[in-house]
Amino acid sequence: xxxxxxxxxxxxxxxxxxxxxxxxxxxxxxxxxxxxxxxxxxxxxxxxxxxxxxxxxxxxxxxxxxxxxxxxxxxxxxxxxxxxxxxxxxxxxxxxxxxxxxxxxxxxxxxxxxxxxxxx
Ligand SMILES: [Zn+2]
Numbered sequence: 001x002x003x004x005x006x007x008x009x010x011x012x013x014x015x016x017x018x019x020x021x022x023x024x025x026x027x028x029x030x031x032x033x034x035x036x037x038x039x040x041x042x043x044x045x046x047x048x049x050x051x052x053x054x055x056x057x058x059x060x061x062x063x064x065x066x067x068x069x070x071x072x073x074x075x076x077x078x079x080x081x082x083x084x085x086x087x088x089x090x091x092x093x094x095x096x097x098x099x100x101x102x103x104x105x106x107x108x109x110x111x112x113x114x115x116x117x118x119x120x
Contacts (some may be wrong), residue, residue, distance in 0.1 A: 005046050011110050014059075014081070015040070015041060015044060015060060015061050016064050017040060017061055017062070017064075018042055018063070019041045019065075021039050021040050021061050022040075023039045023052060024037065025050070037052060039057070039060070039061075045092050046055070046060070066074065069083060074092075074093040074094075075092060076090075076091065077089065080100075080113045082113075088101045089101045090114055090116075092117050096118065098115075
């Protein structure tokens, strides 16, 4: 079973995890004899030698937060013309959320003005 895990010092690429890894060591008297030391987080765990310590983590893991790759857009405030000559103000936030001052948006939280600005 020990060979099932990649040996950490043979890793060509670092293991990508979404959060800072923790080391889980067997506790004498709690875990059965032969329980191995593992390190990882959130569903990704690798077996490591008992001498593995937190200072070794940067050599083995890359922490990549999923939300770090989320699309960021330029915030915008635009005045758009309605079909009957009225004007509406459409705002787009950094996260891409759009709002509009028209009646349709007030009731449906969506409108063609907001959709148009969202695609810019
Ligand atoms: Zn609108």
